[in-house]
Amino acid sequence: MHNPAHAGTARSPLVRAEDVTVRFESRDATVQAVNSVSFTLDPGEVLCILGESGSGKSVTLRALMRLLPPRRSFLTGRIEIGGRDVLAMSERALADLRGTEVGMIFQEPMVAFDPVYSVGRQITETIVRHEGVGRPEATRRALDLLERVRIPSPARRLRAYPHELSGGMRQRAMIALALSCRPSLLLADEPTTALDATVQIQILLLLRELQRELGMAVIFVTHDVGVAVEIADRIAVMYGGRFVETGPVGQIMRDPRHPYTRGLLTSTVHGSLRGTLLEAIPGSPPDMTRLPPGCAFAPRCRYAEPRCEAPPPAVDLSPRHMVRCVRAA
Numbered sequence: 001m002h003n004p005a006h007a008g009t010a011r012s013p014l015v016r017a018e019d020v021t022v023r024f025e026s027r028d029a030t031v032q033a034v035n036s037v038s039f040t041l042d043p044g045e046v047l048c049i050l051g052e053s054g055s056g057k058s059v060t061l062r063a064l065m066r067l068l069p070p071r072r073s074f075l076t077g078r079i080e081i082g083g084r085d086v087l088a089m090s091e092r093a094l095a096d097l098r099g100t101e102v103g104m105i106f107q108e109p110m111v112a113f114d115p116v117y118s119v120g121r122q123i124t125e126t127i128v129r130h131e132g133v134g135r136p137e138a139t140r141r142a143l144d145l146l147e148r149v150r151i152p153s154p155a156r157r158l159r160a161y162p163h164e165l166s167g168g169m170r171q172r173a174m175i176a177l178a179l180s181c182r183p184s185l186l187l188a189d190e191p192t193t194a195l196d197a198t199v200q201i202q203i204l205l206l207l208r209e210l211q212r213e214l215g216m217a218v219i220f221v222t223h224d225v226g227v228a229v230e231i232a233d234r235i236a237v238m239y240g241g242r243f244v245e246t247g248p249v250g251q252i253m254r255d256p257r258h259p260y261t262r263g264l265l266t267s268t269v270h271g272s273l274r275g276t277l278l279e280a281i282p283g284s285p286p287d288m289t290r291l292p293p294g295c296a297f298a299p300r301c302r303y304a305e306p307r308c309e310a311p312p313p314a315v316d317l318s319p320r321h322m323v324r325c326v327r328a329a
Contacts, residue, residue, distance in 0.1 A: 012083065013040035014185060014217045015064070020077035022056075022063050022241075029289040033059040035241040036077075043184065046211060046218040048232035048249070050225065050264065054285050056241040057221040058107075061187050064219070065098055081185060099130040103178035105191040109170035112177060113162040119173045120146075120158030123180050130181045145176035149206060168199040172206070179210065186211070188220045192227065204230050225264055229253060234320075237261045240286045240296025247321035257323040259301045295325070303327060 022034040034056045041047050049057045062068055063075055066086060079086040082101055089097065098104070106112045113122060120142050127138035139158075146154035149172040162170060171191060178186060188207070192200040208231050211218050220231055228235055228249065235252045237245040237260065245258040256262045263281040283300035292298065298308040307326045315328045 011043065014043045014082060015039075015041035015219070016078070016080040017064070018078040020060065020063055020075070020079060022059050022068065023074050024069075024072050025074065026072060031288045032291050033241055033288060034063060035291070037241075037243055039236060039243065039246065041185075041217050041219065043217055044215050046208075046220060046231055046233045047236060048220045048222060048228040048234070049236050049238055050222060050228045051238035052223055052285050054288065055238045056288075057223075057238050058189050060238070061189050061219060061221050064187065065102060065104065066094060096130070099126060100181045101183055102185045102187065103181070103183035105174055105178045105186065105188040107190040107193055109167075109174040110162060112174050113170070115162055118159050118161055119165070123173075123177050126177060126180045142176070142180070145180060146173070148179075148210070149173070149176045151176075167195055168203070171195060171199075171203055175203075175207065175210070179214070182214065184216060186216050186218045188218060190221055190223070193222075200227075201230075207231060237264065240291055241288065242296070242324065243322075244297065244325070245323045247318075251321055257317060257321075257328050258325050259303055260297045
């Protein structure tokens, strides 16, 4: 099995995922959302999963925490966090893991907060529930968290309800909630997508600063190449439910080897492209209910050839750079 882990790393990985596969079944169709995804994540490392909408990024993130609808979803493979088998955990053990060792930032903060309780009460309750401290100590820590994520007038915001905060403030409050029990792993599902560009940069810089300060590992899901470059140590490019290229952020940016990775980079707007025609990736993302047996990107790829009709091999270009393409073999 291919595993794009760090070569020669002495310490154990914090996260180990092996052949993780997720499918959703209904009367009408079966959606192959994630297809044999394997990776490791070291303590303190930031991995960014990058790809278009519908590629399986968010489902991969939720699979790590078993946050998938139980009746319609089928999850196989192996997931370990801190050496513990997530797929073998009881619901109680999972609830403890989610609150203490793993924090999660959702794309829309109104999903994370209950609208009928104040922001402060929700953060305080989380600390009391998972750490067993008294309410005065939990309130003090909640206030400290709001200060740390740079919410102005934090004592007043502690008493505010979610709808009374702006989008950027709610996002900061959700980061405070996710960090409330000092997790070793933070899962971030496109947390800046709904924000304007200025607030987005502020949130990204804040997340990177908190990650370094607290020594957390982070898995960050995004469709934005600029966001990935800003925050990641390592990038995993996802297409059709598979990782098609993984490697250190600098290496992927300098030397992208999968045609899809190149397409993502050339179709991204930046200042040096002013006055030039943007190169868009032709075609549409694949139908996840009818994935081809071979390379899912082949119908959109200018380099497609008969060999692409078979599943592409995972080729290690270096100990830390993997690409899944017949042209790289």
